[in-house]
Amino acid sequence: MTIINRYLALQIVMGLGIATAVLLPLFGFLDLLDQLDDVGKGTYRVKDAFLHTALLLPRRFIQLAPFIALLGNVVALGRLAVGSELTAMRAAGVSPARISLASLSVGLILLSLITVLDQFVAPQFQQKAISSRAVALEKSAALGKHLGIWTRDERNILRIGEMLHAGKAADIELMHFDDNGFLLTYTYAGYADFIDGDLWELRDVTTKTFTGNGIESVSTASMQWKSFLNPDDISTLTKSPESLSPIELFFHVRFLRSTGQEVDAYALALWRKGGGILTTVAMLLLSIPFVFGSVRAGLGNRLVLASMLGISVYLFDQIVANAGLLLHLNPALTALLPGLVLIALAGLWLRRIF
Structure with missing residues (x-):
């Protein structure tokens, strides 16, 4: 059983690697196109656009983690299903729950990596990208020139x-x-x-x-x-809420509350750190029925359905977050609601499959 677990974990890691290799360069390229529009303004040059895009990659990886988890797990388990390896495992007595546990175990490693990046790497890189771009474009790095x-x-x-x-x-x-x-x-x-x-x-x-x-x-x-x-x-x-680490956000929210200032944007950014973890777990759970629930479907069909789900989840999360800020809803509820809803839906779907 240990050998099977290791094999499943290796396949899932490979699937996550494939998803990362597809999604991260794609969104990085879109970021680069956006930055190239500003080339020639101030002292902003092509090399600055490439540097800015590179510095944002850790943040993009964190933002894409739920979708990497979804597509990566579908790729890994879908390849095993297409090659009849999942059928052989189940015939050998490996339960779907055991296979799902391997996905969640690798997911915990992914979540640990996200936590480290979000605390120690992504904020520093993102803030460096923002400040260097602002200097090159001769803009204030705060709320905009002349606003302060x-x-x-x-x-x-x-x-x-x-x-x-x-x-x-x-x-x-x-x-x-x-x-x-x-x-x-x-x-x-x-x-x-x-x-x-x-x-x-x-x-x-x-x-x-x-x-x-x-x-x-x-x-x-x-x-x-x-x-x-x-x-x-x-x-x-002088930093945008999303560019702050969880600890920086925690202390800044406490400072704003102690001085009677508006905290909604920063509190929401803090709670969305936890919401992102819940969404990643939900995506891992939702990816499992795509494989076991559609045995006759090809890998391509599964990936299309998973992509559509990922887009729907992203839109749902953005709508809830913006509505929460607009209506001054509780930041914790606003940030955690999408992940909790998705985990509940995944649990119901898994009960029907298994």
């Missing part, structure tokens, strides 16, 4: 116009309010250097103080300000 980064705590609102690099920002606005929500001071600084921890050195500073007698304006060359943001918070603010 907005954040707040209980009594302050801060706008950072542009992050020049990790230790320096430009076009800074700070609004300080009293307990009743009335504006007390407005401070504008041309530049800010992050000295140590949450201590900032503001330069080219103009401060306006609002009193009962009017507005007092004072200009200084520089002043120090103790910010409510630490360097990690500033770094996170």
Whole structure:
């Protein structure tokens, strides 16, 4: 039985490899075509487009993992079915459940790889791709040129116009309010250097103080300000939610909640990490009935049906996620619902087959 398990695992790994070799270059090519449209703008060149596409590959692999699991398992078990090897195994006493367990075992290895990539590899590569592209195109890496980064705590609102690099920002606005929500001071600084921890050195500073007698304006060359943001918070603010690792998302969601800010987009991105794992497990389960439930169907027919299922799942997941943000639904429910629904459907389908 151990030999059969090893053989099944090897075939499934090969199937996953084939699916990866097809899907990852395909979507990478589509990313490259999208980047080539910007070649010639600023200092963005063809080599930059190729580098950007290459740096995004770990993230694309994570995004495609559920579909790689589906198609890879269908390819592996479908080849065994076409060659009558599954029939021989079942005649030798190997149950469909035992064969399915081999798929799930390999799936656990795939999920472990995804977890490592999502925490330690994909975020760093994706953030490097975004920042280098923004520099070449002479665009802000935050919300767009002239829009800046907005954040707040209980009594302050801060706008950072542009992050020049990790230790320096430009076009800074700070609004300080009293307990009743009335504006007390407005401070504008041309530049800010992050000295140590949450201590900032503001330069080219103009401060306006609002009193009962009017507005007092004072200009200084520089002043120090103790910010409510630490360097990690500033770094996170300049990154899109999907480019953050699970740990970065967890701490950033906690920071946003502690300062009374909108957390839906970041909370949804965090919970979708778990939702992706559930969807991958669901795809592994759904791939099994494609083989055992359609014995007379050829491998090509199975792959077509699996592809259609994959597209339907992707659209369903996107619709649920966007509807959840639009309607302000619970992020955990929004992110986990598609995977849970698919696992339930797979369980019902497997009971009918077995």
